[in-house]
Amino acid sequence: MSASKNNPLLVKEGLPRYDEIEPEHVVPGVKHVLTESEKQIAALEQNMTPSWNGLLIPLEELDVPFSYAWGPVGHLLSVKNSDDLREAHEAVLQDVVAFGLRVKQSRPIYEGLVAIRDGEEWAKLDEAQKRCIELKIRTAEHAGVGLEGAAKERFNEIAKELSQISTDFSNHVLDATKAYELIIEKKKDTEGWPNSLRQVVAQSYAQANEGSEATPENGPWRITLDFPSFYPFMQHHRVRNHREQVYKAYVKRASSGEWDNSELIARTLKLRQEQSALLGFATYADRSLNVKMAPDVAAVERMIGELQAASQPHSENDFGALQALAQANGQEEPVMHWDTSFWSERLREQKFDYTDDQLRPYFPLPKVLDGMFALAERLFDIEIARADDEDAHKWHEDVQFFKVLRDGERIAAFYLDPYSRPAEKRGGAWMNDCLGRRWLNGELRLPVVHLVCNGTPPVGDTPSLMSFSEVETLFHEFGHGLQGMLTTVDYADVAGLHGVEWDAVEIASQFMENWCYQKPTLIGMTAHVETGEPLPDDLFEKIVAARTFQAGSLMMRQLSFGKTDMLLHSAYDPDGEETAFDVERRVTEEMSVLPPLPESRFLCSFSHIFAGGYAAGYYSYKWSEVLSADAFGAFEEAGLDNEEAVKTTGRKFRDTILALGGSKHPMDVYREFRGREPSTEALLRHNDLL
Numbered sequence: 001m002s003a004s005k006n007n008p009l010l011v012k013e014g015l016p017r018y019d020e021i022e023p024e025h026v027v028p029g030v031k032h033v034l035t036e037s038e039k040q041i042a043a044l045e046q047n048m049t050p051s052w053n054g055l056l057i058p059l060e061e062l063d064v065p066f067s068y069a070w071g072p073v074g075h076l077l078s079v080k081n082s083d084d085l086r087e088a089h090e091a092v093l094q095d096v097v098a099f100g101l102r103v104k105q106s107r108p109i110y111e112g113l114v115a116i117r118d119g120e121e122w123a124k125l126d127e128a129q130k131r132c133i134e135l136k137i138r139t140a141e142h143a144g145v146g147l148e149g150a151a152k153e154r155f156n157e158i159a160k161e162l163s164q165i166s167t168d169f170s171n172h173v174l175d176a177t178k179a180y181e182l183i184i185e186k187k188k189d190t191e192g193w194p195n196s197l198r199q200v201v202a203q204s205y206a207q208a209n210e211g212s213e214a215t216p217e218n219g220p221w222r223i224t225l226d227f228p229s230f231y232p233f234m235q236h237h238r239v240r241n242h243r244e245q246v247y248k249a250y251v252k253r254a255s256s257g258e259w260d261n262s263e264l265i266a267r268t269l270k271l272r273q274e275q276s277a278l279l280g281f282a283t284y285a286d287r288s289l290n291v292k293m294a295p296d297v298a299a300v301e302r303m304i305g306e307l308q309a310a311s312q313p314h315s316e317n318d319f320g321a322l323q324a325l326a327q328a329n330g331q332e333e334p335v336m337h338w339d340t341s342f343w344s345e346r347l348r349e350q351k352f353d354y355t356d357d358q359l360r361p362y363f364p365l366p367k368v369l370d371g372m373f374a375l376a377e378r379l380f381d382i383e384i385a386r387a388d389d390e391d392a393h394k395w396h397e398d399v400q401f402f403k404v405l406r407d408g409e410r411i412a413a414f415y416l417d418p419y420s421r422p423a424e425k426r427g428g429a430w431m432n433d434c435l436g437r438r439w440l441n442g443e444l445r446l447p448v449v450h451l452v453c454n455g456t457p458p459v460g461d462t463p464s465l466m467s468f469s470e471v472e473t474l475f476h477e478f479g480h481g482l483q484g485m486l487t488t489v490d491y492a493d494v495a496g497l498h499g500v501e502w503d504a505v506e507i508a509s510q511f512m513e514n515w516c517y518q519k520p521t522l523i524g525m526t527a528h529v530e531t532g533e534p535l536p537d538d539l540f541e542k543i544v545a546a547r548t549f550q551a552g553s554l555m556m557r558q559l560s561f562g563k564t565d566m567l568l569h570s571a572y573d574p575d576g577e578e579t580a581f582d583v584e585r586r587v588t589e590e591m592s593v594l595p596p597l598p599e600s601r602f603l604c605s606f607s608h609i610f611a612g613g614y615a616a617g618y619y620s621y622k623w624s625e626v627l628s629a630d631a632f633g634a635f636e637e638a639g640l641d642n643e644e645a646v647k648t649t650g651r652k653f654r655d656t657i658l659a660l661g662g663s664k665h666p667m668d669v670y671r672e673f674r675g676r677e678p679s680t681e682a683l684l685r686h687n688d689l690l
Contacts, residue, residue: 004101007025007028007032008020008025008029009021009022009025009026009030009033009068009069009072009073009316010029010033010065010068010069011030011068012064012065014070014389015392015393016067016068016071016072016075016393016434016435017397017418017434018072018074018075018076018393018395019393019394019395021072021073021076021089022392022618023082023084023085023088024084025248025435026073026085026088026089026091026092027088027091027092029069030069030070030073030092030095030096033066033069033070033667034092034095034096034099034529037065037066037099038060038099038466040058040062041062041102041103041106041109043677044059045108048108048109048112050111050112050115050116050119051116051121051131051378052073052116052121052125053113055109055112055113055116056116056129056132056133056491058552059109060438060491060492060493060628061640063105063492064440064532067433067435069635070096071380071433071434073085073088073089073451073570074089075395075432076395076433077089077453078423078426078430079395079417079421079424079425079426079452080395080396080425081424082305082423082424083424086664088157096116096406098553099579100420100613101143101407102645104139104140104145105140105143105144105145105662106140106145107145109135109140109664110140110141110145110146110213113133113136113137113140113339114137116133116556117130117133117134117137119363120382121294125531125651126493127663127664128490128491128494128663128664129491131494131497131499131662131663131664131665132491132493132494135493135494135510135662136493137291138291138593140651141279142279142287142290142291144156144159144279147252147278147279148281151278154278154625155275155278155279158271158274158278158283159275159277159467160542161271161479162268162272162275162488165264165267165271165610166268166270166610166611167611168264169254169261169264169607169610169611170267170611171254171259172245172254172259172260172264172426172604173254173259173604173605173611174253175227175254176225176253176605177224177253177605178226179209179227179259180224180225180249180253181222181223181224182222182223182242182245182246182249183205183220183221183222183223184219184221184222184223184242185219185220185221186203187218187219188240189237189239189242190219190221190237191238191496192236192237192238193232193236193237194232194236194253195216196232197233197236198203198216198217198221199216200219200228200229200232200282201221201222201229201233202214202215202216202219202220202222202226204221204222204223204226204229204380205219205220205222207537208222209500210367221240222644223246225249225253226248227554229319230250234246234247234319234338234341234342234347234384235287235341235419236342236345238342240331240333240339242259243283243338243339243342244336244338246338247337247338248338248597248599250601251597251599251600251601251602252599252601252604253601253604253605253607254604255601255604257403257508260604261603261604261605262361262601263583264610265604265610266574266579266580268610269284269568269569269572269574269580270574270575272284272569272615274572276635281597283297283569283570284415284453284569284570285297285346285475285566285570285616285617286570286571286614287616288390288492288569288615288616288617291501291502292501292503292504292617292620293501293502293503293504293623293665293666293667294503294623295667297566297570300562300566300619300623301566303560303561303619303623303626304562304566304622304682305624306618307336307559307626307680307683307684308559308591309557310660310680310684310690311551311552311555311556311684311689312556312591312611313533313552313681314551314553314555315552315553315554315555315556315593316552316593316690317552318550318552318553318593319340319553320595321347321591322335322340322343322344322347323335324337325343325346325347326339326343326351326441328576329346333514335594337594337597338592340594344550347560348546348549351455351545351546351547352542352545352546353542354539354543356467356468356469357434357441358539359464359467359468359535359539359543360456360466360467360527360637361465361528361530362464362526362527362528362529362533362535362539363385363465363466363467363468363470363526364463364464364465364527364529365418365458365463365464365465365466365473366425366463366668367456367525367526367527368466368471368474368525369416369559370525370527371521371522371524371525371526372474372475373476373501374524374525375477375515375521378646378647378650379483379646379647379650379653379654380486380497380650380651380653380654380658381650381651381654382405382406382408382411382486383404383405383406383408384402384404384405385402385403386400386401386402387401387402387403387413388400388401390397390403392415395417396417396421396549397456398418398419398421399414399415399416399417400415400416400418401413401414401416402414402416404485404486410446411446411485411486412437412446412448412449412480412485412486413446413447413448414446414448414450414451414485415434415448415449415451416451416453417450417452417453418453418455418464418474418631419453419454419455419456419458420454420455420456420458421457422456424688425452427454427475428454429452429454429473429476429477430450430452430482431449431450431451431452431454431477431478431481431484431509432449432450432452432479433448433450433484433496433497433498434449434500435447435448436484436492436495436496437487437489437490437495437496438490438492438495438666439490440492444490446485447485447487447495449481449484449485449496451474451475451477451478451480451481453472453473453477455468455470455472455473461598463529465529466684468516468543470650471516471525472513473514473615475512475513475515475516476509476510476512476513477601478507478512479507479508479509479510479513479554480497480505480508481654481656482508482658483496483497483498483500483508483514483657483661484496486654486658486659487659488655489659489660489661489662489663489665490558490659493661493662493664494528494661494663495661495663496661496662497661497662498662499661499662499663500666501662501665502617502620503614503617503619503623503668504623504666505624506620506621506625506628506659507624507627507628507631507657507666507670508628508657509628510625510628510629511628511631511632511657512655514628514629514632514686515528515549517543517544518640520542522540522543523535523540539621541668547686548686548688551687551688551689552687552689553593555622555687556573556591556592556690558621558622559586559591559622560587560591560592561606562618562619562620562621563587563591564583564584564587564603565608565609565614565615565616565617565618566616566618566619567583567587568580568583568609568659569616570616573646577587579601580603583601584596584602625683626678626679626680626682626683627670627678629681629682629686630674630678630679630681630682630683631653631670631673631678632682632686633675633682634674634682635649635650635652635684652673653673656670656672656673657669657670657673658671660672
């Protein structure tokens with residue numbers, strides 16, 4: 001197919017044509033955009049005026065075709081996956097990546113940006129424009145634009161090798177995870193299993209043994225190291241030596257034989273250090289934090305230290321409760337690593353006698369949406385209205401389309417794709433941009449976002465009945481969506497979530513989750529699917545109580561991961577005698593209630609930092625959580641029952657955190673909202689850890 005005007009990927013206005021895009025459109029459409037963009041960038045490099053109008057506007061215009069061609073392809077790959085689409089995506093992926101690097105490493109563009117920053121026009125630019133330029137300069141410098149000759153060559157060699165190592169690391173974890181199985185054949189060994197586990201592991205046996213008649217009731221059952229199999233097995237399986245076997249296999253994944261990641265870890269840490277030194281940074285952690293909200297390693301260590309000091313005694317008490325319960329139930333041996341999930345689950349059942357299945361009838365999706373929208377309308381002075389009658393070019397019949405209004409004027413829109421479709425949609429939940437806010441041909445283009453969840457689908461005439469965690473997830477993604485939609489910044493590079501530092505992007509999303517535990521909000525979005533009755537008070541109290549169950553232990557686990565990551569990338573010498581495993585063991589000895597297992601090789605499957613984007617950044621989870629809890633603390637201080645005070649605080653949150661996006665450093669934005677820097681107090685209080 002030629003890249004003709006009939007190709008839906010080549011439109012440049014309105015909403016992307018999701019309902020018209022076919023796999024055969026991808027290669028010609030994307031290649032056409034790349035060819036045209038290459039011509040534009042080459043012309044820009046030749047005839048550039050170092051000014052906002054002469055450089056930044058052409059660079060921003062360069063993005064527009066990609067938001068209609070490449071953006072929708074990535075989106076459809078997540079929500080409407082097929083072999084043909086995957087193949088088409090892979091056929092152009094490397095070309096798109098290469099073009100991105102080519103722009104970042106363009107010396108003429110970099111010099112033009114620096115000339116604007118150092119020139120007379122700088123004083124006339126507003127704060128958001130200055131931030132656009134500063135971020136582009138920083139990105140180019142981190143991509144090695146300032147290097148020349150042998151240094152640049154070495155930088156690019158390392159980038160290529162690290163990319164390959166990351167892929168290999170990830171594949172090794174995947175292959176090692178897939179390679180293990182434990183077959184359970186005796187029905188008596190499965191006593192106490194939930195039905196969901198029986199179904200998953202019987203199906204796993206049937207898939208691995210073609211022609212087998214494995215059933216959830218009678219087995220055989222195949223336990224693997226995949227999380228949906230491993231985790232519930234550790235929680236519910238009563239045969240202790242089986243748990244030990246499976247646990248040890250889990251913590252030794254990818255640490256021996258053909259899938260051994262040990263050398264890749266050592267090599268990665270060495271290469272990251274070398275590449276950071278080429279860019280002028282003392283350590284990889286300094287380089288990582290140069291583009292984050294946390295100012296330096298010391299600030300991260302301070303946060304970890306404060307949370308650790310508050311959480312450690314609680315985690316020790318949690319462990320004491322497990323030991324007492326195990327003993328009372330006849331376990332003579334001391335509680336070990338493979339016992340903690342099992343006894344935690346027994347303790348949870350004892351303390352909070354409710355199940356997800358009891359809660360679901362109270363949370364039909366339409367009622368939850370009404371409650372969530374009512375909260376947003378109240379806090380942020382907006383109106384949310386269904387816009388399904390418009391031609392939204394939906395990719396599936398379950399997708400819903402809404403518009404967001406303020407003072408009767410439309411300011412944004414969003415797609416909601418709420419239900420699980422395992423055959424074509426990836427797991428998890430996410431928000432991403434469909435179209436960012438920007439000026440285009442003299443008109444302001446309003447933001448449109450995607451909110452995608454994998455909730456329980458409706459059955460027949462019964463609407464989707466949500467678990468409480470699905471409700472929380474919806475609020476979380478809606479928080480991200482609000483930051484994308486309520487932005488008042490008109491430059492795409494720093495509007496909404498663009499330009500927001502990695503460790504600050506979760507503030508709005510985690511902030512919204514807090515409202516799920518606020519009684520009027522939660523009760524207001526419940527109505528039993530058969531009786532219409534709201535959630536009873538006793539169930540609400542149990543939900544709130546369960547929120548802080550073993551919070552100290554959970555906090556310490558996350559902090560130990562963050563501390564290990566930061567030490568490996570800041571204080572560890574890759575050429576020294578100590579290994580990365582020695583560092584991890586030291587942290588575990590300090591922070592875990594159980595001594596480290598001699599055979600544990602947890603780092604070999606720590607994909608977040610060796611094959612994901614979290615190197616010297618794992619602390620970000622907690623950093624954002626501190627900020628979001630502290631932000632909710634502003635509403636608590638104003639008085640959650642004081643309607644006027646809540647509205648005033650809500651407008652302030654809207655006009656700072658949600659409106660300003662990446663147009664200022666996130667600490668400056670946060671100070672504008674809160675009047676001070678964040679404190680860990682609210683997070684500790686919400687978790688009953690004070």
